[in-house]
Amino acid sequence: MLGLLATQHSGFILGPIAKLLGLIMNAIFDIMNNFFGVQNIGLSIILFTVVVYMFMFPLTYKQQKFSKMNAKISPEIKAIQKKYEGRQDQASMMAMQEETKAVYAKYGVSPSGSCVQLIIQMPILFALYRVIYNVPAYISSVKDAFMPLVNKLFTMDGAIEYMTEVGATVGITTKKYDFAQLDTFVDVLNKFQSANWTDLATKYPELSDLILSTQSEIDQMNTFLGINIAYSPSNLLKTGSIVLMVGAIAIPVLAALTQWLNTKLMPQMDMSDNENNAMGQSMKQMNLMMPLMSAVFCFTLPSGMGLYWIVSAVVRCAQQIVLNKHFDNIDLDALIQANLEKLNEKRAKQGLPPQKLNEKAIKAAQAKPVDEAKLAAKKAATAENIKKATAYYNDNAKPGSLASKANMVKKFEEKNTK
Incomplete structure (x- = not known):
């Protein structure tokens, strides 16, 4: 599908979800503009992220409820499995299934646990990313700001070739996008930075006033706390401005810190057995890697994505604090x-x-968990003692005794066998 940015994402699953989220994003932007006279994409991203995560709170609640209850459920499930261990008949399997279902029902959670909630949340989060990454496709006022320049530029000689060349440098190529469409021009202009705007004004001096006014309007929409969120922190470091350089460093650092805090507030897995311990170690490593990955991504992606990353982590932290307190107080x-x-x-x-x-x-x-290794060693030692005692008794049996006669029969059989 050509022109996926300004024409919105058209995937079978993500497309409709992104469109619905885009309507929310557009409504938030219009409300701020109409009632408060504010046209700011950064503020819209913050409010949009908070609203969407509030809508997803029921799913988050169910997911966290299962995580909290799992520490109580797991020992009972293992006790049932041990009870039916080695019994493969249909009646036993059905009885084990019924007892297992009763345990989950007792705690008010589903056996599928948090899987269903995660499956539902994942496409929503991916669609949320698409909306924030492709703002002009979903906020009509932002796209409208580009259109006067796009309509003029589209009629200029060599404009398609020029935009194709610039688009290739930002990943918008002819393999996926049709440069004979106005939307593709919007896509490329949306990726412009200061040097690109200057170069465009130099190439088309007759449009310089329109180019500068468009750049000014878009920059004003994108500027949040003095930072143009259309630029990545890696590019902001090149500006030489101390303020922008501090902001550029702060974005990935805050993304990593908020992500780390979020993992610390999450319910921790019970490490009392080897199976959970191995899984817990994997989770621990992932919890260390996620903040680092957040920092790397937010350093290279546009600062608007970093802003979304930070706000979403802060919202999740706030929700987790409330949920932890709620579950800790449950009778x-x-x-x-x-x-x-x-x-x-x-x-x-x-x-x-x-x-x-x-x-x-x-x-x-x-009950206190049984040490399987010690139990096995104890059984082996007992068996060895019985073996030694039997051998001693047979070798030293009193002549004429029943043990002596049994020993004679045993030796006779061994001799004939050989």
């Missing part, structure tokens, strides 16, 4: 009782008997 016994009542109401409608708490599984889950 687990009351929650279990309420969930059991709901489950039994459902079972009554299906003509099934009420579900009771599996006290045996709970006690087994709360």
